[in-house]
Amino acid sequence: MIYLTKGLLNKQYTQLDDLPDFSHLVKATRAPQEALNMTDEQLAEYKSSSVTYALYGAVNGRQRRDDVLNRSVLFIDIDDESDYQTLSNRLANLFTALGINFVIYPTISNGIKDGARLRVGVELDKAVEFEVYKKIWLVITHQLHVKGDITAINSSFKQLQGLYVKTSQNALNEPIITTDGAGLPVDKFVSVYDKNAGEYQLKKAHESRENIATNGNVPRWARKNTAIIACLLDPEQSYQEFGGWDNMLTAVGGWTYRETHGDKRATVNTVASVNSKGSVPISEQELKIKIKSWFRGWTY
Template sequence: MIYLTKGIKQSEYKGYRETNGDFYNLVELTRKPQQAFNKSAKQLAEYKQNTAIYAIYGNITGMKRKDEVINRTVLFIDVDDESNYSEASKRLDDLLGAYDINHVIYPTISNGIKEGARLRVGVELGKPVNADDYLKLWSVLLVSVRLHGDQTAVNHSFKQLQGLFVQTEQNSDNRPIIYDTGHGLPVDEFIKLYDANTNKYKVQKRVVADISDDEAGFPRWVITNRLMLNTIMDPESNFQRFGGWDNMLTALGGWVFKDTQNFVTTAGIVEYVNNKGSNPIEESELVNKFKTWAKGWH
């Protein structure tokens, strides 16, 4: 079932069924997007509030926004403040394409206005999933590509509306990606991946994890130092505690530089930890990232 609403202030949905499936509707709305050209950032913010079309693909107990979302048939991932559109979209496209999973990727209405990657991914699901399974699938995909996504729809509100593609003057250089010749994501297989390694895929909200029972009473700096040392020894098991691989490396670099005031030593540690990953950042890319991160350490 497809539920649409114009703007985010409406109290009811307009719903209908697409004979070709929910994902087909998303593909068509990505191929023929809404357009909002010649608008300032302020005007686009108003457009988001009052005019843009939002959707939920799945099943809801009724037709009002207050009604419960039972399940979803399309999984959405929002990526903000991470690298850039071309890099982040390629990571996601490569992963999903390798599994022959149908998906669309498009710049959000904030792309080109706010810094960093601003994109949304819609992934066809092989079967409808509830909130718990949705979180597991969302986590596996993001951890696999080492990106940090907006957790609102998975941790706070399963009812969250998803903005569809709106082409603007500001985001028109970043073209959408449409992959619709494959199949839906094999839900059961990906849930097994999550259940088999919960610590790896569990999404953490804070840069420094919540204090556990055996850390209670210790100063924050002790807990931070423990986390950093554990990260150096085993980054694959700890990077999600920082919200992503890139976030882990820059946090670790800042921690080392704080006590050494030496960029060479810091770069060596960052490179060492990066190379311990199963899919490390390429050297040339890491050099560029390091230069950007280092500006913040001053």
């Protein structure tokens, strides 16, 4: 089943069943939304309000708070230091060699932020629940040595993926689409994981930037401030560096609390604003409970 929303704040899915799931993704990639001749700032607003987001699989309901039962297309969001052409071709060569149907396309941040900003959608030969989805994701990212966004396997199985949007900034990087293969053989990939589960732990598949050695004389506080500011501007693209959405909100709140000398109102408003920019934001009631708890650990 195909579930769509327009913009990050829409709480209800539009449900479609007129096409097979992967076919819809292919169609949306071949005939994308266009957001041409926009500034980087305008694209940030467009991403929040107008981009179409998708989830393929089965949901127990029509609201984004409802449980996701399974997923039929596996997505990997990649933020890599390579360039789009090099990395997309490497990924395409692997999937083509395996005879797997896939799409690769630049995200809306491609051409704005450094590195290879791209999204991979892989057809699965059957819909899978969370634990199986996680195993497949870990095997692929580990074998390809890519750093994927861990949200869908670590924090929220409900994560939506933005469909391809052609912008003036990413227009030079063309999508790659293969439809003459088959769905990824789920059972075979699960077997690979199960035979050597220790090799495919999250730390192997995705190492946060905090654990990667850095060069130069940039002070630790400056690097931290840079990371926080990135979250304030575009948390959806930055929160994985903190190990999850909740961790990112905690970091943003603690930082704001210190920098405002204990201004609780400013801190609450900042955390709420950042949370609202997420594809699956924490509910208002749940966020209030979390912030109340977090305040006990924040100092200034």
